[in-house]
Amino acid sequence: MALKKRNLSATEQILEALEERGYRSTAPRRTLAAAIGVQKRHFTAEGLRRQLPPTLGRATVYRTLKLLVEAGVLCRVMLEDGDLHYQLSHRGHHHHLLCVLCGSSQDLTGCDIEDLLAATSARHGFELSGHWLEVYGHCRDCIQNGRAAA
Amino acid sequence: MALKKRNLSATEQILEALEERGYRSTAPRRTLAAAIGVQKRHFTAEGLRRQLPPTLGRATVYRTLKLLVEAGVLCRVMLEDGDLHYQLSHRGHHHHLLCVLCGSSQDLTGCDIEDLLAATSARHGFELSGHWLEVYGHCRDCIQNGRAAA
DNA sequence: TCACTATTAGATACAAGGTATCAATAACAT
DNA sequence: ATGTTATTGATACCTTGTATCTAATAGTGA
Known part of the structure; x- marks a missing residue:
């Protein structure tokens, strides 16, 4: 279901998914959504964090990623070397x-x-x-x- | 191929696999082989370590586990929560x-x-x-x- | 049996990735 | 505008795993 609204950018869709679930729209979350929307490939939590202003706390990044996975916006991808990556999710289970x-x-x-x-x-x-x-x-x-x- | 010799205990088979590959038979490795042979289920590196005398160094446990995976005696198992476990391996790829x-x-x-x-x-x-x-x-x-x- | 040499062990420090806690802050309904 | 509640970010911490290095030990050959 996630990311079906093709007229919205990835960033907008992430924010909307949070809103739909009753989560507040905060500056850190908007920053994160923008950063995720810009990713061309699957990314790690730490890799994403390095692209964000250092004032954005580590806990916030991990918390938000977990939130987005639960919301079905992101899915986890396990690489061959065991590294856990994230990417935008297009369908429920795939x-x-x-x-x-x-x-x-x-x-x-x-x-x-x-x-x-x-x-x-x-x-x-x-x-x-x-x-x-x-x-x-x-x-x-x-x-x-x-x-x-x- | 691993663990085909049914007349040997798991512990003996682990030791034999090491010997076949030219690795020395040492007291820590015998201790580890015995501990692994006793496992009823897949286990984690740290879980195994907790069952061993604390004098047996952490590095030795991890080194030996890696060795045994390479030797085909153990295989890695990924649990749903992302925990990496080990268990005795019965066939090449499965x-x-x-x-x-x-x-x-x-x-x-x-x-x-x-x-x-x-x-x-x-x-x-x-x-x-x-x-x-x-x-x-x-x-x-x-x-x-x-x-x-x- | 002894001595020699390469392998191995274990202590230690380190590193990455992630979580728990908690006071301070910010969102939002009223 | 205000109060309640969710959220933040600093900090400390934890777990899993690796790197490094010296001491010890296995297994060779004499």
């Missing part, structure tokens, strides 16, 4: 194709992973409640530009 | 069904996830190099014992 060369990511669509998992789990007497999947590889751009040769 | 109620885990077998992922990725012009998948839910035991009711 997975990412993460390019390990350029850091870009696309959503994984048209995939019946969920069904396959549920069926396979059931054969083990297992009742599925959730899962975590990240897919790493080389994106089309990197392949075409020869960056994937190595 | 996934886990993790019970969020009792903490047990089983290997996910008979699953063509890899093929499905490769095919789906290819439709996005994406060349798959790796992936990370963890599946969370309720195991058969917990369902039968009513622990899953809530």
